[in-house]
Amino acid sequence: MKKNNNLYFKPFLFLGFFTGIFSAFAQNESYSEPVENKIEETIFVNLKDYSKDFVYDMKYATEDNFLKAKVYDCAECFLRYKTVKALIAANNDFIKKGFRIKLYDCYRPLSIQKKMWEIVSNPKYVADPKKGSIHNRGGAVDISLVDLNGKEVEMGTAFDFFGPEAGHNYIKFSKEILANRKFLKKIMTQNGFNSFDSEWWHYNLKAGLKDNVSNQKWNCN
Ligand SMILES: [Zn+2]
Numbered sequence: 001m002k003k004n005n006n007l008y009f010k011p012f013l014f015l016g017f018f019t020g021i022f023s024a025f026a027q028n029e030s031y032s033e034p035v036e037n038k039i040e041e042t043i044f045v046n047l048k049d050y051s052k053d054f055v056y057d058m059k060y061a062t063e064d065n066f067l068k069a070k071v072y073d074c075a076e077c078f079l080r081y082k083t084v085k086a087l088i089a090a091n092n093d094f095i096k097k098g099f100r101i102k103l104y105d106c107y108r109p110l111s112i113q114k115k116m117w118e119i120v121s122n123p124k125y126v127a128d129p130k131k132g133s134i135h136n137r138g139g140a141v142d143i144s145l146v147d148l149n150g151k152e153v154e155m156g157t158a159f160d161f162f163g164p165e166a167g168h169n170y171i172k173f174s175k176e177i178l179a180n181r182k183f184l185k186k187i188m189t190q191n192g193f194n195s196f197d198s199e200w201w202h203y204n205l206k207a208g209l210k211d212n213v214s215n216q217k218w219n220c221n
Pocket of ligand 1: 105135140141142201202203
């Protein structure tokens with residue numbers, strides 16, 4: 001009797017299963033095709049549209065940088081969508097531990113890269129615009145950490161300090177500073193980013209290294 005019951009209900013279970021598949025497929029077709037999903041990962045988006053949990057200190061939107069010029073019209077953080085997703089995941093990990101990411105630079109138009117290279121033509125500190133920086137590809141961020149009171153974590157040097165002290169291999173700092181750099185690196189690496197030996201603040205999304213260089217200007221409205 002029990003076996004018969006099972007047989008009786010099975011067709012309905014199957015019908016329900018296929019109806020579910022079919023409606024999911026139909027929804028997929030009407031809202032987004034797989035090809036569009038793939039492009040979406042690489043489109044440029046504004047970080048603030050996806051998270052309010054970051055601290056902004058966009059140095060190139062001020063004169064407080066090594067160019068001594070305000071080269072961005074506004075202090076926005078544009079990145080490819082996949083970079084934004086990884087950065088938010090990293091920030092959530094930092095928040096759980098009582099910190100937040102502070103942003104110095106995100107996407108950087110190629111024209112700005114050329115200006116930087118004219119001033120500092122040293123690939124240890126500025127990428128040659130002929131090759132292009134990962135910043136020009138929307139896959140790099142320059143960051144530090146602040147605690148939940150907004151107090152900056154001590155990292156040993158200022159952002160864009162061009163000297164060996166800015167490097168991960170420089171160890172003549174206090175234990176606290178070395179631990180802070182290590183903490184930043186650990187969480188970023190766990191979330192898909194690579195560190196850069198000569199700059200403690202620079203992180204590249206591993207999945208963004210081969211994206212195209214871009215020279216678009218973003219909308220400041
Ligand atoms: Zn950088």
